[in-house]
Amino acid sequence: xxxxxxxxxxxxxxxxxxxxxxxxxxxxxxxxxxxxxxxxxxxxxxxxxxxxxxxxxxxxxxxxxxxxxxxxxxxxxxxxxxxxxxxxxxxxxxxxxxxxxxxxxxxxxxxxxxxxxxxxxxxxxxxxxxxxxxxxxxxx
Numbered sequence: 001x002x003x004x005x006x007x008x009x010x011x012x013x014x015x016x017x018x019x020x021x022x023x024x025x026x027x028x029x030x031x032x033x034x035x036x037x038x039x040x041x042x043x044x045x046x047x048x049x050x051x052x053x054x055x056x057x058x059x060x061x062x063x064x065x066x067x068x069x070x071x072x073x074x075x076x077x078x079x080x081x082x083x084x085x086x087x088x089x090x091x092x093x094x095x096x097x098x099x100x101x102x103x104x105x106x107x108x109x110x111x112x113x114x115x116x117x118x119x120x121x122x123x124x125x126x127x128x129x130x131x132x133x134x135x136x137x138x139x140x
Contacts, residue, residue, distance in 0.1 A: 030083040
């Protein structure tokens with residue numbers, strides 16, 4: 001069964017997402033990052049190129065045919081692997097359950113926390129194993 005992790009982020013959500021993606025990638029996982037729309041996908045793509053001076057995270061947008069361990073997309077456009085889904089969208093993608101792990105990144109903004117509460121309830125009602133992490137500014 002899919003394991004769900006919620007990360008409540010204080011501060012820059014995109015910076016935290018880059019750190020999380022980097023950590024998961026370094027552990028040898030394939031990652032699909034699900035965003036709300038094309039603009040958010042492009043913003044994350046650009047941020048990952050400049051995220052770390054010391055390392056490179058091979059990634060691409062789903063609409064590119066490059067085979068990379070980190071893919072970024074939105075809508076129903078997801079890669080074929082079943083490893084890790086990092087969800088930056090405020091909705092649960094219909095295909096989430098085919099992944100071994102889902103990381104829900106939630107900013108401190110109240111309206112976004114409300115949608116995260118709904119997502120938490122959705123997963124809990126269906127019996128998914130859920131962990132909750134509060135990430136303070138010191139985590140940056």
